[in-house]
Amino acid sequence: MNTENISVVLVEPQGPRNIGSVCRAMLNFGLFDLRLVNPQTDHLLHEARQMAVKATTVLEEAKIFTSLEEALADCTLSVGTTRRFGRYREGLLHPDEAAKMLLPETVEDRVAMVFGREDKGLFNAELDLCQHFVTIPTNDKLPSMNLAQAVAVCLYEISKVKGELAGAEHGRKQLASNDDLERMFQHMRESLTQVGFLDPQNPDHILRAFRRILGRSGLNEREVRIMRGLFSQIDLLDEQMNKLKNQRNDNE
């Protein structure tokens, strides 16, 4: 995962201070590539430099585009920020979900987070160019955030989730593949039905609870082996018992 492969795209930003503040937030969280679509101000004004503090290189190297399409041309995935609902209500992501979606892509490709105008946000035609939509949940008394603060919150989540994913990779080893998990649940279903713990008419009722429990914990490969070991032991017990029962029937 490489935060340098995440571009921040501002569509028609109006305030030089906001643009400078965005640069500072970017450098705070390890991002460098700023793209401005039709900026409504000179982004190199004194106020912008002042707010950028030590991130003036991010500001000076910002790329200017005349359309969002051009700005996103080399990005494989774009997340648009919006406070609007209606059309984009489905699949609206929380900033941490957006981070989880973007970060794996950054290993090989460039991705973008797109922020709209201070007053009007992104228009629908602009959101249409994004594959996912993110919103920061805010209070009804003042739902609209300052542009640079919204950028800071989104980049903070990217940095946080990156740390968590990196920690998970090191600490927990490899998470088990979906195939392995499904084979484990299949084994679980057979073993526990066989010994009468699951209702053969409706094994999924209880199995679903196990799926939720184990889904929440995120099993690694070793843990899947341990779980399957337990079911194998239950299978063995069941076999031995059937053998004993058969012997008894033979004796009778």
Place this chain on the structure above:
Amino acid sequence: MNTENISVVLVEPQGPRNIGSVCRAMLNFGLFDLRLVNPQTDHLLHEARQMAVKATTVLEEAKIFTSLEEALADCTLSVGTTRRFGRYREGLLHPDEAAKMLLPETVEDRVAMVFGREDKGLFNAELDLCQHFVTIPTNDKLPSMNLAQAVAVCLYEISKVKGELAGAEHGRKQLASNDDLERMFQHMRESLTQVGFLDPQNPDHILRAFRRILGRSGLNEREVRIMRGLFSQIDLLDEQMNKLKNQRNDNE
């Protein structure tokens, strides 16, 4: 949990725009009580009002104090923000940990998040008045965040954690008590040792893996009953088998 019982305390803030931006972030995340300790500027200047947008009441109702001690007098818990390490390195909290610590207190008491000067942060004598310390992990290339952005990130986490805690209470029903969990693990240890899945010489080796798996998922009461149901079924199987074995031995 009541975010209205969280005060934001700014110690010697210098910029009127920063103070106004802090007010906007507060209202974005449902906080209202701003306290200024020796502000180095008039907080009611035009620039401050402009940045506060619709949060001018937060700005106008800000309380002014001449010392941090006075500002914290009615708070039962205070979290100080710092980028400095050394003396306060131990127990330095991540913003989400700070949120988890503060929120339960807000049911009955007032708590505070304390932010220092734009350039020099909080002095040690001021940190000494706080019980906990929080830092936002940032990139070495530019570790220092804009004051209002740092406030926004901390309040975003408070709002997020509040939602998670509330969701956990409603959605998952009650998490199982520690007593229930320990009885479950005790049952698990007995059942799985009995059927030969756990090594009687060292049952804890594998049991520890189960503790980690189930600990990560956070079981509710129903899920603990389902798990114990499984172990009871294993117990039953084992009993039946022992009975069959005994019968066979009697027959021989």
